[in-house]
Amino acid sequence: MKRIKFILLLLIAQVTVYAQTYVWKDGMPVVEDPDSITFVKPDMGAQVVNVKENYGSQTITYLYLTKDYEGKPLWQSAVLYLSNKQVESKYVGKMALYNHYTIMSSDEAPSAGKVWDLQAAAIGSGMSVVSPDFEGFGYSSDRMQAYCFAEVNARASIDALLAAREWLVGEGYTLSDTLVNYGYSQGGQTTVAVLKLSQTEYKDKVRFMMSIAGDGPYDLSLTYHKFLAWKKWGLTAALPLTVITLNELFHLDIDYKNLFLPPLDTNWKMWFLSKKFDLTEASQLIAQDSIQQYIQPVYCDSTSAEVRSILTYSDRLNVTNGWTPDSETQLKMYHSQNDDVVPFENSRNLYRFFLQNDCGKVVFDSTTLNSTHLGSATTFLFSIMSDFQNL
Numbered sequence: 001m002k003r004i005k006f007i008l009l010l011l012i013a014q015v016t017v018y019a020q021t022y023v024w025k026d027g028m029p030v031v032e033d034p035d036s037i038t039f040v041k042p043d044m045g046a047q048v049v050n051v052k053e054n055y056g057s058q059t060i061t062y063l064y065l066t067k068d069y070e071g072k073p074l075w076q077s078a079v080l081y082l083s084n085k086q087v088e089s090k091y092v093g094k095m096a097l098y099n100h101y102t103i104m105s106s107d108e109a110p111s112a113g114k115v116w117d118l119q120a121a122a123i124g125s126g127m128s129v130v131s132p133d134f135e136g137f138g139y140s141s142d143r144m145q146a147y148c149f150a151e152v153n154a155r156a157s158i159d160a161l162l163a164a165r166e167w168l169v170g171e172g173y174t175l176s177d178t179l180v181n182y183g184y185s186q187g188g189q190t191t192v193a194v195l196k197l198s199q200t201e202y203k204d205k206v207r208f209m210m211s212i213a214g215d216g217p218y219d220l221s222l223t224y225h226k227f228l229a230w231k232k233w234g235l236t237a238a239l240p241l242t243v244i245t246l247n248e249l250f251h252l253d254i255d256y257k258n259l260f261l262p263p264l265d266t267n268w269k270m271w272f273l274s275k276k277f278d279l280t281e282a283s284q285l286i287a288q289d290s291i292q293q294y295i296q297p298v299y300c301d302s303t304s305a306e307v308r309s310i311l312t313y314s315d316r317l318n319v320t321n322g323w324t325p326d327s328e329t330q331l332k333m334y335h336s337q338n339d340d341v342v343p344f345e346n347s348r349n350l351y352r353f354f355l356q357n358d359c360g361k362v363v364f365d366s367t368t369l370n371s372t373h374l375g376s377a378t379t380f381l382f383s384i385m386s387d388f389q390n391l
Contacts, residue, residue, distance in 0.1 A: 045166035046080075052113065057083045057123060061111050064163035066156045068135055069146040069249055077111045077138035078160035080167075081119065081129040092168060093176045094391055096122040097161045097208075098131045099153065099183030099190035101377075104145075104241065104282060106275040109137035117381050118184060125388040127180065132160035141275060147245040148186060148220060150319050154193035157181075158202050178391060181211040184380050185342060185373065188216025188333075189319060192350065195331060196323045212387055214334040214380040215373060218346045220314035226343040228302050232289045234340035234373050237272070237282035239291065240264065243299075243310060244272050250313045254306075264294045320353050329359045332387060334369050334380055341373035 046062040053059075060080040068074040086092050098119050100110060110119070110131040122129045134153050136145025146152040165175055181198075183191040191213040198206050217223045220242065227239050240260065247254045257265045264271070264286055271282045288294045298304050315321075331354070335347035344366070351364040368383055369376035 045170070046078075046163035048167065049077075054081075057081055058087055059113070062163065062167065063139055064160055066159035067152075068140075068143070069149050069152045074135065074140060076133060076135065076140055076156055076160070077109075078130060078132040078164070079110045080164045081123050081131070083123070083126070083128070086128055086173075090172050091174045092128045094125075094127040094178040094180065094388075095161075095165070095175070096127045096129045096180040096182065096388075097157055097194065098122060098129050099157055099181070099187035099194065100131060100134070101183065101185035101187045102147070102238070102241075102279050103137065104237075104272065104275065105278045106137065106141055108278055109133045109141070111138040118182075118187075118377075118384075121381050121385050122180070122182070122388065125385060127388070130157075130161045130164045132156050137275075144248055144273065145245070146249060147241055148189060148217060148317060149245070149249070150189050150193035150218075150317060151197065153186075153190045154197050155201070157190060157194050158197055158206055162202075162205060177207070177209075179206065179208045180388070180391065181208045182213070182384060183216075184214035184377055185216060188213035189218055190216075192216060192218060192319045192331070195329065196319060196325070199326050199329070200323065209330065210387070210391060211331045212334070212384050213331065214384075215336060215339050215342050215369065215376060216346060217342045218319045218350045220317050221311045222345055222349065223343055224307075224311060224314060225302060226345065227291060228300055228307075230291075230340075232291075235279055235283050236286050236288060236291075236294065237279050238341055239295070240268065240286070241272055241279070241282075242314075244268060246310060246313050250316075252309065252313065259296055259299055261294050261296060320350070325354060325357050325359050327358045328361060329354065330361050331359075332363045332365065334365050334376075334383060336369035336371060336373070336376040337366060338370055339373045339376065 046064050048060055048062045050061040051058055061077060062080065063075050063077055066074055066076050103109060106112065111133050119129055119131055134145065134156055136143050168175060181191055181194050191211055195211045198208060246252060256268055260268060271277055271285050286294050292300055298306050301307060333347050333351060335344050337344045347364065354362040369379050
């Protein structure tokens, strides 16, 4: 009960106690003086731009260097949550990397100042938490988000974690090696990709004691197929967001009038790229439950050349591509069999992948979460709080 009270209080007001160089506009850090950007250098790791006091903790917003979806250098923003006890003792024990679920509006980004329930779960369990904005939000909000580009977001997550740890050491903190990696929905996909990169690209830089992934779209091609078979499902905006991202970032040159039916065909840019609407609001604007009511028939035909093209590019983003997981991989997976947004088969097939690679320490829980996609998020919250106690 005390932990639940702490989480609720953590969601209440935050007061700025320190800021430099950047001003805050529309929930994001903006360079007040463009020339001042020269103070941010790659060898500085995390550059703190804002500190807020919460109930019993501090929220530190910082910039760090990562790579965009094309592999080019990109300055990105993230937040680090520290309890007052950690600040006073200069000691950080368990540290969690939280990969956020699907967001579309600017004010949903971690650096916008919101402490979400899944972040608070780790904080309330005594951990410090790193939460990156991902490309397209926070400091890089002028860019399109790399939605479900798992490795791009995973790289941003690991770079955010390493930058935060480098900054903490520079500030005189002592750190333990207990690292946790977790997320739900898109965040679940990112969590598995983080695990993959920790065994490949970042093998000598980071190792996680525990990774927890919930209801993630690990196979976008399979997910698109299931969307067509379902006809009707939970959040209608998820499919347009996926296809728009593939079209824009892979430069597929799909004409949106040939992809969407009215009124989506003329409003897709405002609803999906303006960063003014969240996923639920965009779904309500579409105001249709059946895919056939807002997607052109040719894109509802799994045998068409148009759909095959989308599936080909979707396959490039499969989290298992080019990965032979370590047999000692530590991962706990959750997925509701009643998920109405991310098909259950995503986790079932991923679990089979791990079994085929003799990953005996991977656990798949397919019964604890038994509601819809949104409904299961609450159960996931309480489940991971219990998992955190086993660290």
